[in-house]
Amino acid sequence: MATLRMQNVTKQFGRSVIAVKDFNLEVKEKEFLVLLGPSGCGKTTAMRMVAGLEEVTTGNIFIGDREVTELPPRKRNVSMIFQNYAVWPHMSVYDNIAFALKLKNIPKDEIDRIVKESASLAKIDMLLDRLPSQLSGGQQQRVAVSRAMAVDPDIFLMDEPLSNLDAKLRVSMRTELKAIHDKAGATTVFVTHDQSEAMSMADRIVIMKDGEVIQVGSPDDVYHRSRSIFVADFIGTPPTNFMDVKIKKESDGTHLVNPHLNLLLQPDMAEHFKNYNKDHLILGIRPENIIMVDQGEAALSAKCLVAEPQGSHQVVAIELDNNIIKSIAPANPTIIPGTDVHLNFKQETLRFFDPDTTLAIND
Amino acid sequence: MAKRIKKPIKLSKVISKTIFYMLIVTLAIAIILPAFFLVSLSFLSTREAYQYPLPLLPSMSTEYSLTHGNRGYLISVYDKFEEEYQTVLDTNELEKITVYMKNQLGTPYTIAEIEEQIAILESGAEDPVYFNARKNIFLNYISFFQISRDAVPALLRSFQIAGLTILVSLTIGGMAGYAFARYIFPGRDALKFSVLFVRMFPGVAIALPMVIILANMGFYDKPVGLVLVYSVGSIALTIWITASIFMGIPESLEEAAQVFGATKFQTFLRVTFPLALPGLAAAAMYAFLGAWNETVSAIILTQFNPTFPVVVYQALLGAVGNVNLAAAGGLVMAVPSLIFTFIIRRYIQQMWGGVTI
Numbered sequence: 001m002a003t004l005r006m007q008n009v010t011k012q013f014g015r016s017v018i019a020v021k022d023f024n025l026e027v028k029e030k031e032f033l034v035l036l037g038p039s040g041c042g043k044t045t046a047m048r049m050v051a052g053l054e055e056v057t058t059g060n061i062f063i064g065d066r067e068v069t070e071l072p073p074r075k076r077n078v079s080m081i082f083q084n085y086a087v088w089p090h091m092s093v094y095d096n097i098a099f100a101l102k103l104k105n106i107p108k109d110e111i112d113r114i115v116k117e118s119a120s121l122a123k124i125d126m127l128l129d130r131l132p133s134q135l136s137g138g139q140q141q142r143v144a145v146s147r148a149m150a151v152d153p154d155i156f157l158m159d160e161p162l163s164n165l166d167a168k169l170r171v172s173m174r175t176e177l178k179a180i181h182d183k184a185g186a187t188t189v190f191v192t193h194d195q196s197e198a199m200s201m202a203d204r205i206v207i208m209k210d211g212e213v214i215q216v217g218s219p220d221d222v223y224h225r226s227r228s229i230f231v232a233d234f235i236g237t238p239p240t241n242f243m244d245v246k247i248k249k250e251s252d253g254t255h256l257v258n259p260h261l262n263l264l265l266q267p268d269m270a271e272h273f274k275n276y277n278k279d280h281l282i283l284g285i286r287p288e289n290i291i292m293v294d295q296g297e298a299a300l301s302a303k304c305l306v307a308e309p310q311g312s313h314q315v316v317a318i319e320l321d322n323n324i325i326k327s328i329a330p331a332n333p334t335i336i337p338g339t340d341v342h343l344n345f346k347q348e349t350l351r352f353f354d355p356d357t358t359l360a361i362n363d
Numbered sequence: 364m365a366k367r368i369k370k371p372i373k374l375s376k377v378i379s380k381t382i383f384y385m386l387i388v389t390l391a392i393a394i395i396l397p398a399f400f401l402v403s404l405s406f407l408s409t410r411e412a413y414q415y416p417l418p419l420l421p422s423m424s425t426e427y428s429l430t431h432g433n434r435g436y437l438i439s440v441y442d443k444f445e446e447e448y449q450t451v452l453d454t455n456e457l458e459k460i461t462v463y464m465k466n467q468l469g470t471p472y473t474i475a476e477i478e479e480q481i482a483i484l485e486s487g488a489e490d491p492v493y494f495n496a497r498k499n500i501f502l503n504y505i506s507f508f509q510i511s512r513d514a515v516p517a518l519l520r521s522f523q524i525a526g527l528t529i530l531v532s533l534t535i536g537g538m539a540g541y542a543f544a545r546y547i548f549p550g551r552d553a554l555k556f557s558v559l560f561v562r563m564f565p566g567v568a569i570a571l572p573m574v575i576i577l578a579n580m581g582f583y584d585k586p587v588g589l590v591l592v593y594s595v596g597s598i599a600l601t602i603w604i605t606a607s608i609f610m611g612i613p614e615s616l617e618e619a620a621q622v623f624g625a626t627k628f629q630t631f632l633r634v635t636f637p638l639a640l641p642g643l644a645a646a647a648m649y650a651f652l653g654a655w656n657e658t659v660s661a662i663i664l665t666q667f668n669p670t671f672p673v674v675v676y677q678a679l680l681g682a683v684g685n686v687n688l689a690a691a692g693g694l695v696m697a698v699p700s701l702i703f704t705f706i707i708r709r710y711i712q713q714m715w716g717g718v719t720i
Contacts, residue, residue, distance in 0.1 A: 084615055
């Protein structure tokens with residue numbers, strides 16, 4: 001196992017398309033790092049550069065102490081799980097797993113041992129004689145996993161490995177992949193566009209947009225301390241609610257107001273505006289931090305638009321000037337659409353964003 | 364057991380099914396009949412082959428009658444259509460009789476055997492003497508190789524040319540097909556289309572320049588010359604077949620091989636090539652059939668070293684030209700391509716049937 005370091009890596013396609021811009025990243029040993037972003041953000045390109053499948057335009061890549069920027073894929077000692085599994089259809093499961101080992105001229109009985117070991121780790125030891133066409137999608141995925149583990153790589157690369165599985169299998173494979181990672185202790189880079197996948201698996205998440213890194217942090221960090229509107233909107237289901245508000249300083253303290261809202265900030269929250277000299281901002285609040293209160297304590301009152309029961313809780317949506325605000329309320333009492341709801345915010349969880357730079361004011 | 368419920372049969376369904384089977388049968392007949400005709404013809408004796416109406420099946424033996432004629436012995440042959448004996452020879456040269464029996468009727472008969480029959484006639488026991496001679500059914504095939512002295516070397520030459528054509532067109536066409544499938548470069552589609560242009564010219568139309576160019580290269584009347592000419596056409600076809608096959612192989616399969624330790628060459632050998640095998644087999648089949656069957660260019664571009672189809676063609680010409688001999692030669696020519704097609708077909712089916720990419 002080893003660390004992975006990418007220094008000022010840039011990838012340009014043709015003359016004008018910059019897929020990855022000045023990418024800096026350090027992956028610690030045994031870390032499970034997730035590259036997260038919408039499609040086309042350059043996360044897959046970044047990973048393919050680590051694998052050597054894509055040439056680096058400028059910058060350097062190090063695995064451990066070795067510089068691998070110019071090395072062909074086979075000399076990097078990485079292994080990869082592809083989105084479509086890329087299991088070779090003309091080879092049996094056994095041969096698929098043994099492929100890399102045979103190329104390394106490892107003795108036959110040693111190959112046999114490694115293949116059986118990694119197959120049993122991925123729970124496919126019963127399928128070694130089968131051809132991939134006789135396997136289900138989930139089983140092919142396991143073949144890809146055990147093939148990747150058999151080579152004992154420095155770095156594990158996973159390119160959206162779960163996106164071709166059905167929803168239920170995806171969730172269970174998630175847990176298994178994480179368990180395998182913990183058992184093998186491999187340094188892993190995992191690419192996905194699914195934020196819940198990223199949240200549930202990652203030690204650290206790198207959020208990318210348009211080829212640039214927006215935020216790096218633990219799942220907790222990116223969720224509760226989103227650095228920009230993009231991150232706050234991208235992470236979480238339902239995502240963060242946003243409201244345009246004006247800052248009004250009055251005798252009793254600082255108020256955030258708009259036609260529907262009048263929120264008196266606690267003094268410690270108002271502290272965040274000390275160095276902020278614009279008179280309006282964008283307020284961000286996670287749905288679970290909006291609470292139902294009595295009319296007297298409400299910062300915000302509106303008619304309920306839709307209530308979506310989820311069993312353990314319900315998602316209550318209200319509409320304010322075409323802006324839909326979602327909040328999570330306890331399952332009881334059931335809220336009937338059309339009735340008035342009175343809401344207030346957990347103040348310590350509020351995020352304030354500069355409308356011009358879209359970056360967070362409070363950090 | 365469940366009760367069988369009779370469903371009312373719809374008239375439209377009956378009609379459409381009837382028409383469907385009529386079409387199928389017509390098609391089958393259209394394909395089988397000429398082939399049957401060729402096979403049957405190749406076993407007919409010369410006399411049968413030029414009879415009218417032509418017999419549908421070759422006879423296995425011939426009934427003769429022998430009696431005294433004006434000039435010697437009168438030989439008659441039983442005609443199945445007219446249901447009578449027809450006089451064919453009146454001679455006292457016994458050798459002439461045996462040659463006629465062999466060449467015209469396919470019934471090899473020695474002079475001694477003729478003398479035996481004559482002895483019966485002379486003894487006065489029977490007049491005329493009737494006797495039956497068995498036909499050597501493969502005589503046409505034997506005669507074909509005896510009469511066309513070039514046949515065996517031409518057969519070997521045809522194998523050589525077909526083999527080399529496969530090699531050249533698969534090597535060059537396969538590589539070009541891979542490039543067309545994997546790399547995007549300016550003018551790719553135009554180039555891919557333009558390789559088909561070479562197939563648009565009839566061979567005869569460019570025969571003269573081809574003769575001159577090959578002569579200048581020193582390849583006129585040599586197998587290599589024909590290999591070059593045939594390869595041009597089959598390279599184009601190979602490019603189209605292999606390009607579509609390579610496009611069907613996901614790039615990630617090759618990338619996976621590279622990540623897992625293979626060089627580019629090993630990747631091709633262990634991943635791309637086995638997966639492309641059905642396409643390559645199909646391309647090889649077309650290249651083989653093209654080179655094996657081609658006649659027009661071969662007639663023009665060879666003189667003393669003809670290919671097998673040219674020899675078959677020549678069997679129709681000149682004093683020795685006989686349709687039944689040409690039919691025998693044609694069948695000899697069909698056998699290798701049938702065998703080759705069956706072998707290749709197994710690969711195509713095996714790969715496309717058993718493996719889904």
